[in-house]
Amino acid sequence: MTRGGKNVLSRRRVLKTGGAMAAGAAMGPLLLTERTIAQTRTIYVNTWGGSWTAAEEAAFFKPFTDATGIRVRTVAPVSYAKLKAQVQSGTYEWDVTGINQSEWLRAEREGFVEPIDWTIVQKDKLFPNAVFANGIAYCALGTNLAYRSDKFPQGGPKSWADFWDVKKFPGTRSMYNNAPRTLIAAALADGVPIDKVYPLDVERAFKKLDQIKPHIKVWWTQGNQSQQLIRDGETDMIVMWNARASELKEQGHPVELVWNGGMVSTTMWGVAKGAPNRKLAWEFIQFAVQPKPQAEFCNRLFYGPTNPKAFEFVKPEVAKQMPTYEPNAKQMVVTDPDWEAANAAQLQERFTQWLAS
Amino acid sequence: MAGVVAAPAGQAGLAAAPARGLPADSTPWLLLAPATLALVILFLLPIGYVLLLSVTDPAVSIAHYRRIFSVPLYTRVLFNTFTTALTVTGVCLLLGYPVAYVMARRSDWVSTALLICVAVCFWTGFIVRTYAWLVILGNKGPVVAVYQAFGFGAPPRLLFTTFSSILGMVHILLPYMVLALYSVMKKIDPNLLRASASLGARPAASFRAVYLPLTLPGVVNGSILVFTICLGFFITPILLGTPKDMMISQLINQQIEELLAWGFASAVAVVLLVATSIVLAVYNRFAGLDRLWG
Structure with missing residues (x-):
């Protein structure tokens, strides 16, 4: 009953915004077939479902696939426990996740976090305080x-x-x-x-x-x-x-x-330790924390961009509703x-x- | 003879040497093997693993168990879990018995209508039914509206109370009780009641002396079903109840999902398992679980 409850609740989260639900449901069966093909370059992202995933789709996934040809598949909902389960069992359902900073820090201390691949992530393209516990700041x-x-x-x-x-x-x-x-x-x-x-x-x-x-x-x-x-x-x-x-x-x-x-x-982008598509995953995260994608995401959901340059792409009346907007912060x-x-x-x-x- | 014929079915590879070296009475065991194997792999091993985790994660010690019995929270919530499950079972039995009785005793549209009601209830997701109560008992819901229409003033607080939490769980678990009772009641021969009437028993006496004892397997079956399912509930009390109505699986879930403390979560789960076994063992001592099978 415990597991059932969890699942149904998350499904409800998906239900919350009716439109995105259909997309989410359609992705379930896709996931299996995509994995078996495995010819194309694909990463798997752990996400909340509902309006959250819809915003990610528009702000990150689609532009990233257009720019790189790397496909993004989603797995909902975000599960902190699954990060541990994946690393301990060596069976991965997803590569990338977005998790609260303090939880991410605990995961890093317990060894469930993949170190940042600095051959892929470019330091000069990041912003102050972007890096924490081998994760990169996603939103506030x-x-x-x-x-x-x-x-x-x-x-x-x-x-x-x-x-x-x-x-x-x-x-x-x-x-x-x-x-x-x-x-x-x-x-x-x-x-x-x-x-x-x-x-x-x-x-x-x-x-x-x-x-x-x-x-x-x-x-x-x-x-x-x-x-x-x-x-x-x-x-x-x-x-x-x-x-x-x-x-x-x-x-x-x-x-x-x-x-x-x-x-x-702060919510952090991070990669599960030993995730099979980790190199592509870092490429994705590098893309997702750039000003334009961050602004696109936060414009839709009112979370605060962590990259200060993102505010250049946020309308002033929307910016006022964000926690990283200076007068609020x-x-x-x-x-x-x-x-x-x-x-x-x-x-x-x-x-x-x-x-x- | 049957043994010799049946044995190779389970072991196609040994067909050439039918049952040589195997005693004739091993057949039942061979037939049981697939089910036993499934139980061991899917049930006993995971439980064994949980037991192991509870004393080895993060280090080998019984510290988790010491914590469960020294911090008042865990024993208190465990106690609340059992009393809640008992209350819910009792209310389900009281409400379910008459419904199942009418369903089983009548064979017209009333019985069909009731069966459909129970089945629809059974098939609707429990989270949907829980949210329905949020609307029904809520500020803008029908109960409050009726209350105000009659000018009774401010309605009593219904939502977010122990009452609404129990109500929600009873609503979810009632179909299990009704169906368990119904399946037993349906098999009772109506002639037995007629016989007791012909011997001079009034309806009440005939119910008490004949019908009720015959339905006891259904009562036991339904009660155990509802009781054990209820022990694992936590979403409904979270959404409809108060923090005092907390169930132990909520704490287990919190330890697993939020704190990644799987060792401690396992220890709590083991304590719950042992406590449940003790309750069932005591029950078995006095009522007999073999009644489950009629």
Whole structure:
């Protein structure tokens, strides 16, 4: 049942944007036959499915195939566990993946990550801070406070302190079932400045969390669950990924994002250790982090480009919705992957226990 | 004689020397061999591997087990998993028994209609049914609308409670219970009830003394089916319930997917397996699992 649940959920993710689903479904059977032919040069990319894969298709895969003749096939959804399973078993379903920076760092420390092939990747074509733990920065994701503007006609919450203030801002609240993000939000609510978050005072953060716990209606775990909650008015205020909130706003829902105190984390492109098509994979990643493709991707999904030059190709009104847009970025906490990688397991355990009690 | 004929079917290569050196009663074992092999390869070996991982990954130790029993989270969630599974099983039995009874006792359109309802339910994906409850019990759903139409004021909180979590799981597992009961009830000879009536038993007494005992295999079968499937649930409680309704497989999934702690996840899985076996063993001691087979 566990496995089934996982699969169906991911299928739901695909369902989310109806159009892309057909393409995804058509790719399943293709994958097998393509592999058996194996004459042409092909790489396999692990992706989320749905609108994410559709944006990748337009921004990266198609232009890359047009330019190089290397074909790209996708495998959904993104699975961190599969990275480990592939490397340990030596059987590869995909070569390239896009994974959160702190998870990528843990994978690198455990030896599941292919070192960057510097004979293919050209250093002078990269941007500052592009390389981390043998991965290359893909895009930036904000975890922000969002609220229903129709529920707060006098003006909504503007900070985590406001989120905690249930008298001044009455209404239902929902948070993300994720230890590091939630603890940072608590620390900020308690008055810690954004540049003094690390090293995080965990005790202080949990103490602050105790105050808000009775007011949290739902602790969500899936991105589409967070969208359902605020779209259907189940919650008036929520912790949410910036791109998910922008997507709702684009669809005409009264959702406002707060950049102040948002948390920005980076997704990394990387190659599974020993992946059969690793050379082609590095060629692909090199292509995907160039300004134009990055801008094409972020224009569609509102994630922030990691390559600063990408902003040249982003419309100003779209740029304002991105976490790496300078006026937004300077109000946000840059999450520390080292700290997260070192503390994730222990914090998640304590946090889950706190939630369940 | 049958043995001599059947044996070469399993071992085409030995056809020239039929069954020489093999005792006649080895035939059943040979016939069992493919199934046994499949069970060993697909079931016992993986479980053995999980057991091995739980004491060897990342290092050889029983530290994982020590952690499970020293951090309150795991025993608490494990306990909650079993009580939830028990509650869901009980509610399924209470709701499913009358439905299966009507389905089995009537042979007109009512029975057909019920069977179709149960089957459609059975064939609909559980994630779809879980999301349906999000709509039905939600802020803009029919329950709230009816409540407000009658002017009762603010409706009680239905969604994101233990109640909605149990409701969702019962809805998903009810068809298993109904079908398990139905298959047994359908085989009960209606003449037995007529016989008891002719001997003077009132309907209630005849149900209690004749019908109910005959349906017990279905009750046992359905309950074990629902109980064991429910032990592995976690998506429905995540989507409909509160963090307090957390099931153990959610923690196992988190360890595997997010933390790559396969050794620890294996240890939790082993504890779940052992606990389940103990529950079934106790059950077997008092009720007898052989009733499963009627």
